[in-house]
Amino acid sequence: MDTIVFLSPPLLRMSHHPHASSSAYTTASRHLPPPAAAAASSSSSPRLLTSSSRSAAALLKEREKDVVFVAGATGRVGSRAVRELIKLGFRVRAAVRNAQRATSLVQSVQQLKLEAQLELVECDLEKQAQEGIVSAIGHASLVVCSIGASEKEILDVTGPYRIDYMATNKLVQAASAAKVEHFVLVTSLGTNKIGFPAFLLNLFWGVLYWKRRAEEALIASGIPYTIIRPGGMERPTDAFKETHNLVLAPEDTYVGGQVSNLQVAELIGCIMATNSNRRAAYCKVVEAVAETTAPLLPMEQLLSTIPSKREREPPAADDEPPEDETEAAEVKPSDPKQPELPAEPSETRTGGKAAEPTLSPYTAYEALKPPSSPSPKQSSSKASQAQAQQMQETAS
Template sequence: MELRSLQSPCAVSCISHGGFTEKPFLCGLTNIKLPLENRNCPNSKKLQFVDHKARVSGTAKLKVEARNTTSSDAGGKDENLVFVAGATGKVGSRTVRELLKLGFKVQAGVRSTQRAESLVQSVQNMKLDDVAGGTPIDRLELVVCDLEKRDQIEPALGKSSTVICCIGASEKEISDITGPYRIDFQATKNLIDAATSAKVKHFILVTSLGTNKIGFPAAILNLFWGVLIWKRKAEEALLASGLSYTIVRPGGMERPTDSFKETHNITLSEEDTLFGGLVSNLQVAELLAFMAKNRSLSSFKIVEVIAETSAPLTPMGELLQKIPSHRAEVNASGVSDNANTPTPPVSESSSSKKEPEPLKPTATRPLSPYTAYDDLKPPTSPSPSANFVKLQ
């Protein structure tokens, strides 16, 4: 990345990140320091912060070459680097910590640094022995990125080989009728498109039970402005992307606390088999981190996960092995197994007598039960019609 001043050596203006103090930009990077009154975080200076929305002051003009935007960098992926979208959320923040426990380096995608303060603090409080990559805080990088702005995403992914998407519209903002469309579908699709362009090696998407079902309890959740419909459309975008994928559909995560795992063991099921159930945010985060570590076990799978008291404590690897993969079967030479099957010879007399019959269209199963919503438009605020007459 290059930083050049074209007119004057004016310093780049410091962007306030609420509670943080920072040094001027250097090659597009800033070093975050926690508030000075916090003396309990001796490693706080080591946290690196990347801001792809830099602004300049005065007449200074800067040229910043973003990371991983050229085709020459596309193949240089770091197998130990994971990008987590929604890293400040309940599932996302726990996923960041679980990845760090496994020795990964993590790029935490956040919308603002203010919301990342608790994540940084929780990572600094982790009691782990140093690994080859350093302490957990050494392996964490904050990346400010708005997933609703497509041009910000691919540079933010950098050299990440795996992307984990934990975003979702906030249920607290029930009045925002556009939330599920903007976040659960459009922002997620933007991330999928960027990951495809960046040639990311694996994409893990967290959605919800019921995304591919019609009826109870899916109908209840869809009262939240069609959230499951938009989540399913995000799944379809991932399935059509050509990326190696894993789709995780957890049960309800609102009530269970982190101690839920002490009495409930997770169980995994194939797609479209579960109708309900509970699981904790921590259990889902542990599953996501395990999938990132074991891509061969999780690739091209759709997994539904809940936790039950009656479920035996089973290693995650064994649970994942039972879930079928949707990858096409190929042999070691990369050719379909039926490619080497000999075909019976056809005599000239028989071929001349019969003309080939036209192919008949075969009925295919719709990708989604929401076929009636194929032309569904994003929600907008109601506006008065042309025939509207104001009453006096």
């Protein structure tokens, strides 16, 4: 059962959904006009809500433009994104697997004195059914996903498949059912282009292949989206942007480069900040790195140079979100040979024709779906002898 944790002064209201941490925001996009700030809760006593107690229909009616659902809220990018969104005036539903591990997130938001704008939602995307994920999304109209298999679990051969693809795909399907207005997915450079050093990530059980499958699922879903493919984020600190300016490029441009977690979080905040910015990022795949020689430009300007993957442009009115339409264009699933994997939706909700998905070059990693054993079984000695004898007879 899903539950929601509300943070409001002076007490922390908890339920089953904590996970996140955060960081500061200072780029050209900081001048964007923030949405209306959420009203602080007037109650000072703990309040426990159960998301599953509300029907999906009721949640759709209550969908609010200034609420963002963040999956991976305790990660290095996700925690910073939570903080940036809150500073922009959004209310954030931070999805976490264990509320007891959200201490750093709670503390970082409390330092901003904006805890009334944070809700912790316990939601395990791997284990949760679609209905439960829809309930966790709640009344949010925007979704951010920055989940990924942990590098610490290097021996978990199925981690990238389960988390980078399966869990992300489940969130995409739930977001489609919830009719969210925009979905931002953070993946990686090199998901669709082989090159050094990005391809080295595939030594981690084909993680780039499974991230590409997640991208394809989002593109096929019909949800207005932005896919961010950042460069390496392990080394750069939050101060990286003081000497390296953000560069955005179309998909499959880079196979190497670095960018900080904070710069990616700020980009997420910029995209979500206004309807105008979401139009600039409409159905685009952007690669993000930071360079010392690059000029400092507004993020909206950088986004406007990236081509959209959908033919139809979103509505022009700043105060109107994209409307759902009955007519939908059919989108072929990217990989019809995978009946055991969750099926991608065959229609788009926006009515625009989606571009045909490009298959990942890392198809060899398809075999890394959860095996029955971590290591392949060796053939028996009798079978090997029989095979050798057959080869000799064929040769003679």
